[in-house]
Amino acid sequence: MIWALVGASTIASQYMIGALRARAGGEVRWVVSGSEDHARRFAQDHDIPETTTDLSRALADPEVEAVYISSTNEKHHPQAMAAIAAGKHVLCEKPLALTTEEAAAMIAAARAAGVTLGVNHHLRHAGSHRAMREVIAAGRLGRILSLRVFHAVHLPEHLRGWRLDNPAAGGGVIPDITVHNADTVRFLLGEDPTSVIAESATSGMGQGVEDSAMSVWTMPSGAMVFSHESFTHPFTTSGLEVHGTEGSLIARGVMAQDPGGEVELITAEGRSALPFDTTSLYETAVGRFEDAVREGTEASASGRDGLKSLQIAMAVREAGRSGTRQTLDYGMSA
DSSP states (O other), X not given: XXXXXXXXXXXXXXXXXXXXXXXTTOEEEEEEOSOHHHHHHHHHHHTOSEEESOHHHHHTOTTOOEEEEOSOGGGHHHHHHHHHHTTOEEEEOSSSOSSHHHHHHHHHHHHHHXXXXXXXXXXXXXXXXXXXXXXXXXTTTOSEEEEEXXXXXXXXXXXXXXXXXXXXXXXXXXXXXXXXHHHHHHHHHSOOOSEEEEEEEOOSSOSSSOOEEEEEEEOTTSOEEEEEEESBOTTOOOEEEEEESSEEEEEESOSXXXXXXXXXXXXXXXXXXXXXXXSOHHHHHHHHHHHHHHHTOOOSSBHHHHHHHHHHHHHHHHHHHHOSOEEOOOGGGO
């Protein structure tokens, strides 16, 4: 597949270019950036032949089949809509958009145009998460009682900037990390929360945006979910726990971009390490996206998945701001 990058981003540089080129014939033809100098340096560093600050130039290339969007969050909607209108398939970074209305419009446009819209929710493509999902789905934990996500991290220096001080660009820990936790919980449990309560705070790094949040989600099955995310915790680890009537899963170091960490399964038979695939999360995500394009099926992390994770994150933000429980209505996600 021939791709155009929309956004000369860190994640594109560190992970996605390699993933896009991993399959036979995979090619990155264009990079689009708001800065001509940045685009030129980025292209030189990554051997990309074409650069531009004008998205329409890249979209006019008839050989470009798909675009990967990793610009700042407020640009996702207009850039995706332009790509869809040009008949290109779209793999967009999370969050899908700044508002649920924008996300729903992107889904509707892709459906009308007959192109594939996917969201780069990389965690559901981790071997660790897929192995945990299989354990849960097979009933090995019994009835699920609770799930705890601990995704408090220390935001690396090179990722700071708009995430910490620009609400108009989609800054804040909730649109950055809560959407990941939402998609992870939905992927593992196969259900969507019906309501959330939350607290959010600025604990040392955020300027005009929250940098920490905790929330509790009510699930249709009766399972309780606790989600903790932060930019300000330098000495901890990330992970999650799933507890059921017949067993528990304890995972450490799995809420990450690299396929590491460890998962322990605990049942009446004892404790054992849960083996899992350690293929690159991003290569798996891109491969499944390309398969969906070729087969005309929905992406493994679809626009609808992106919209639902955004709806949950926005409910968490509003609950934290208002101090009141927020009820989720997924009508526009149908």
